[in-house]
Amino acid sequence: MDNATRSERSRNAALEAAIAIIARDGPGRLTLDAIARESGLSKGGVMHQFRTKEAVLKALLERQMAHFEEFSIRYMAKVSGTSANPNLATQLATIREAATSPNSAALALVAAMVENPDLMALPRELEMKRMAAIKEEAADPDLAMLRWAGALGLLLSSLFGMSPLSKDEHQRLFARLLDDAQWTGLGQPATTRTKSAAKSTAKSGTPSAAKAPTPRKRA
Structure with a gap:
């Protein structure tokens, strides 16, 4: 196995381990040490691929x-x-x-x-x-x-x-x-529906306001 292939496998193993940790323990438990334990890589092997936790998250x-x-x-x-x-x-x-x-x-x-x-x-x-x-x-x-x-x-x-x-x-x-x-x-713009509703109301007419009662005159 050449170095490029070995490096790619290590990188993928680290990322898979990171996902497993996040899914099982939550993102707060994601550390380079945890990735090394989960993946079986050495801490140095993980750091060769990713110098920081942020780099792991960005790559993931x-x-x-x-x-x-x-x-x-x-x-x-x-x-x-x-x-x-x-x-x-x-x-x-x-x-x-x-x-x-x-x-x-x-x-x-x-x-x-x-x-x-x-x-x-x-x-x-x-x-x-x-x-x-x-x-x-x-x-x-x-x-x-x-x-x-x-x-x-x-x-x-x-x-x-x-x-x-x-x-x-x-x-x-x-x-x-x-x-x-x-x-x-529902597949028409809201403005079109509003205009259609307004046109329909205008055509049918709106009920007139009730006439206020006239005060009764005193006898």
């Missing part, structure tokens, strides 16, 4: 983001010719994948958020680009964002142990979020 976050970016690319290729909202569909499916995958990118996100909020700039910039693409294709951008936010809420509530929903309920709700047919009737 980047690796998990790359993994789900590959998933997104494959899913986009599959739905681009059939979906009216391929960017939204891809994002919803990717969030669902993160929610159902063990040791998912969500663990890396939480660890980074807890230990160094500045690291969140990496996924935030990517999400801003994705959101712009979702709004661009949507007939009703607000509705598209609500569907995206609903999926993200399912992911985060499950991740933090706050969700009372069963696994089947989660999957059913994700399926509904992904199904454009469930949202077709």
